[in-house]
Amino acid sequence: MGKVIGIDLGTTNSVVAVLEGGEPVVIPNSEGSRTTPSVVAFTKDGERLVGQVAKRQAVTNPDRTIMSIKRHMGTDHTVAIDGKKYTPQEISAMILRKLKEEAENYLGETVTQAVITVPAYFTDSQRQATKDAGAIAGLEVLRIINEPTAASLAYGLDKEQEQTVLVYDLGGGTFDVSILELDKGYIGVKATSGNNRLGGDDFDERIMRYLIDEFKKETGVDLSKDKMAMQRLKEAAEKAKIELSGLMQTNINLPFISASDAGPLHMDISLTRAKFNELTADLVEATMGPLHRALEDAGLKPGDIDRVILVGGSTRIPAVQEAIKKVMGKEPYKGINPDECVAMGAAIQAGVLSGEFEKGQGLVLVDVTPLSLGIET
Amino acid sequence: MKDRQHEQEQDHQQDHQQNHQQETPGTADIEGGSPAEGPACEPAVDETEPTAAESGDGSGPLQAEPELEQLKQQWEQERAELVSRLLRLKADFDNYKRRNEAQIEMIRATANQNLLTGLLPVIDNFERAIAAGEEDSPYLAGVRMIFNQLMECLQKEGLAPVDAVGKPFDPTVHEAVSMEGGPGEDLIVIEELQKGYYYKDKLLRASMVKVAPKQQHEEE
Numbered sequence: 001m002g003k004v005i006g007i008d009l010g011t012t013n014s015v016v017a018v019l020e021g022g023e024p025v026v027i028p029n030s031e032g033s034r035t036t037p038s039v040v041a042f043t044k045d046g047e048r049l050v051g052q053v054a055k056r057q058a059v060t061n062p063d064r065t066i067m068s069i070k071r072h073m074g075t076d077h078t079v080a081i082d083g084k085k086y087t088p089q090e091i092s093a094m095i096l097r098k099l100k101e102e103a104e105n106y107l108g109e110t111v112t113q114a115v116i117t118v119p120a121y122f123t124d125s126q127r128q129a130t131k132d133a134g135a136i137a138g139l140e141v142l143r144i145i146n147e148p149t150a151a152s153l154a155y156g157l158d159k160e161q162e163q164t165v166l167v168y169d170l171g172g173g174t175f176d177v178s179i180l181e182l183d184k185g186y187i188g189v190k191a192t193s194g195n196n197r198l199g200g201d202d203f204d205e206r207i208m209r210y211l212i213d214e215f216k217k218e219t220g221v222d223l224s225k226d227k228m229a230m231q232r233l234k235e236a237a238e239k240a241k242i243e244l245s246g247l248m249q250t251n252i253n254l255p256f257i258s259a260s261d262a263g264p265l266h267m268d269i270s271l272t273r274a275k276f277n278e279l280t281a282d283l284v285e286a287t288m289g290p291l292h293r294a295l296e297d298a299g300l301k302p303g304d305i306d307r308v309i310l311v312g313g314s315t316r317i318p319a320v321q322e323a324i325k326k327v328m329g330k331e332p333y334k335g336i337n338p339d340e341c342v343a344m345g346a347a348i349q350a351g352v353l354s355g356e357f358e359k360g361q362g363l364v365l366v367d368v369t370p371l372s373l374g375i376e377t
Numbered sequence: 378m379k380d381r382q383h384e385q386e387q388d389h390q391q392d393h394q395q396n397h398q399q400e401t402p403g404t405a406d407i408e409g410g411s412p413a414e415g416p417a418c419e420p421a422v423d424e425t426e427p428t429a430a431e432s433g434d435g436s437g438p439l440q441a442e443p444e445l446e447q448l449k450q451q452w453e454q455e456r457a458e459l460v461s462r463l464l465r466l467k468a469d470f471d472n473y474k475r476r477n478e479a480q481i482e483m484i485r486a487t488a489n490q491n492l493l494t495g496l497l498p499v500i501d502n503f504e505r506a507i508a509a510g511e512e513d514s515p516y517l518a519g520v521r522m523i524f525n526q527l528m529e530c531l532q533k534e535g536l537a538p539v540d541a542v543g544k545p546f547d548p549t550v551h552e553a554v555s556m557e558g559g560p561g562e563d564l565i566v567i568e569e570l571q572k573g574y575y576y577k578d579k580l581l582r583a584s585m586v587k588v589a590p591k592q593q594h595e596e597e
Contacts, residue, residue, distance in 0.1 A: 228554075
């Protein structure tokens, strides 16, 4: 039996992983990156581009570049290109095929089976659409599992005693909270909540806006009209955000960012973590509403939750972790790369299904039970 | 006799008992003897064997048969599992070895990649500084010489710029940040906002560009 791969098919980015020697390993793509943008494009010549390459040409070809197709899974939405209509399944299949090929290149063998993750709130038709996308891509989908379930598998929680887990997932553009009940290989979803228009990109934007305001106060120049300056600001903002997860202060140094009659202008602004927290306090606060709602829906109090798991790159932000700790009364569980733990969990499930694990070890019978899950959009 | 026999049933001796129990000319060759010779050669095999053979008509060994069959099956199953695990591990290891070699080769070939990636923004700013300098100033000329010196040194190590302006737009090496004119065929790069670089044929960073349809651009 060949290898079964685990795929985190995300709204903005996707990740593929596989079990090697009993350990989940994230497979880098041919461009050397561990995540692949979930973007598909059709060129004028009818060529299909997927991932980073599709993203790079997006502004030249907006009508034929498809982003965030996941938001349309399970709906009647179609994308018309050159008179042909594509369903969300077909578009997703193009992303899956690329991930399948990357895995094949890496493993040096054909891959025909996969485990794919979906949000816990996905309906049956959304799950079926995801499964269909796999089939179109030439992948037999052995199982569709919930993203929070995959995250808890990555942390090995299924092997521990009966417990209740809260998964806090703050991705690039979406936010989800799920409450899971784990009991000897059974994993059930008790409640989910979230906001699918909130994510890490909003944090970057706050920094950018701050830098633009400060620069204007200092020099009178409005950088927001300068495309090149904005591009540099965007990169600098993301870098500053990442640095502030480890440091209390960072410097944003952008020489020759603009020019005035008096000569070149440079940006040299220092940003403290405290200031960053102040700029983004409402974003962090906005995640607390869904968190409380999920607890309420599950009929639980913060004290009833045994563990809190963090998923998504933005959960590296210290203020996010502090806010969770304050509400939940306990330190969140971390240690596994939050960008990769869903794909890693999918790879573990894939390993279980392919018999990679020996008996008695990691023999999980994941049972996915989406209850009546209220979601806010 | 019977008591002793029952004791023996408890362990591995069952195996021998069974052999004798079933002894017929066709199957007796396990110990190289016929039923009659049985006891004679047994000491060489197992000291307790004679008892088993003598009491061969007892009910014990007959009862043991299904158990034996079960044990055999269990062992066979375990063996199959172990072999399958071994094969998997072997395949994993071979793959690991192959990839490891490739990876070492890659690390050797691109040992400087991280350093160069970190240097790219410095190079960008160097270029911006030169672009903002006063033309004809001897100071600028000097700075330009230092920049060229740096770039020559890096080029020797394998750093090479991505061709951009005037070339057909290629998203594998160009990142479009804006587009002029309406949509059209044959997009070309009309302006480079930030240089892209290769390091030993590998794209280190895409070139950030402005594009336009070739025809529209030429008409302007």
